[in-house]
Amino acid sequence: MSEAAPPLIRIARVSKRFGSVAVLNDLDLEVRPFENLSLIGPSGAGKSMVLRILMTLEKIDEGSVTIDGLNLWGDGGVGRASVPASANDIKAVRRRVGMVFQSLNLFPHMSALRNVAEAPVRVLKLPKEEAYARAAELLDRVGLGAKQGSYPTELSGGQQQRVAIARALAMRPKILLFDEVTSALDPETVGEVLGVIREVARGHSLTTISVTHQLKLAGEISDRICFLESGRIVEEGPPDQILYAPVNGRTRAFVEALL
Numbered sequence: 155m156s157e158a159a160p161p162l163i164r165i166a167r168v169s170k171r172f173g174s175v176a177v178l179n180d181l182d183l184e185v186r187p188f189e190n191l192s193l194i195g196p197s198g199a200g201k202s203m204v205l206r207i208l209m210t211l212e213k214i215d216e217g218s219v220t221i222d223g224l225n226l227w228g229d230g231g232v233g234r235a236s237v238p239a240s241a242n243d244i245k246a247v248r249r250r251v252g253m254v255f256q257s258l259n260l261f262p263h264m265s266a267l268r269n270v271a272e273a274p275v276r277v278l279k280l281p282k283e284e285a286y287a288r289a290a291e292l293l294d295r296v297g298l299g300a301k302q303g304s305y306p307t308e309l310s311g312g313q314q315q316r317v318a319i320a321r322a323l324a325m326r327p328k329i330l331l332f333d334e335v336t337s338a339l340d341p342e343t344v345g346e347v348l349g350v351i352r353e354v355a356r357g358h359s360l361t362t363i364s365v366t367h368q369l370k371l372a373g374e375i376s377d378r379i380c381f382l383e384s385g386r387i388v389e390e391g392p393p394d395q396i397l398y399a400p401v402n403g404r405t406r407a408f409v410e411a412l413l
């Protein structure tokens with residue numbers, strides 16, 4: 155990863171409101187290619203909202219968002235609304251960004267293998283043989299080579315979450331977003347999913363942003379951690395600084411309570 159590389163994601167002066175409630179407040183955030191970033195902070199800080207905006211699931215009120223050179227939201231200027239991207243650009247952004255959610259949302263009527271192969275066939279229009287070969291390889295990579303034919307109800311929560319990660323990877327995104335992917339799991343299965351996330355994040359072939367309340371996980375998989383509160387970044391830095399030597403008193407109070 156080169157320090158000089160231009161950012162892959164650029165969020166500039168973004169504000170997002172629901173009625174009179176400001177969720178993001180003049181937020182600035184840049185993410186470099188192949189960087190692994192974690193967002194931490196109290197409930198309601200706006201962490202998931204950042205991911206939802208990058209997934210093109212939410213509108214913003216002000217500011218600009220650029221992903222891989224594509225303007226998802228153009229700056230409308232001071233005091234003016236942001237300008238949305240064209241439908242084509244939104245489609246192009248969606249191809250670049252994958253997301254794994256907290257809730258286990260596999261297709262229940264499809265085997266693990268088909269869950270992973272479905273989008274490459276339908277969306278990327280890959281020949282079936284190629285898509286299924288890719289899916290089998292990815293299931294192997296997440297340690298589920300023997301479970302290709304299993305349906306989601308036959309898999310544990312941790313296994314389902316690993317299938318969900320393989321499914322996201324099958325689309326070959328440039329950016330992979332993880333939203334609390336381990337928080338619905340029981341403690342025994344968290345480890346197996348963490349192992350996969352760590353492997354994906356450390357693979358250096360894609361850029362990841364993880365939202366998590368598990369600070370040790372953030373420490374293990376991140377090059378940089380941002381502490382968010384009230385819709386803005388209070389402090390950011392390498393994991394050792396943010397988790398064990400934060401400069402800001404608010405960050406310190408937060409991490410000391412959770413670590």
Ligand SMILES: Nc1ncnc2c1ncn2[C@@H]1O[C@H](COP(=O)(O)OP(=O)(O)OP(=O)(O)O)[C@@H](O)[C@H]1O
Nearest residue numbers: 172175177195196197198199200201202203204365
């Ligand atoms: N559709 C919506 N309508 C109104 N308010 C919303 C909506 N979606 C999110 N919010 C509010 O936006 C704020 C930020 O939500 P967000 O989910 O990003 O927080 P978070 O930092 O991820 O919190 P958590 O750690 O609890 O998941 C919250 O106060 C939430 O209530």
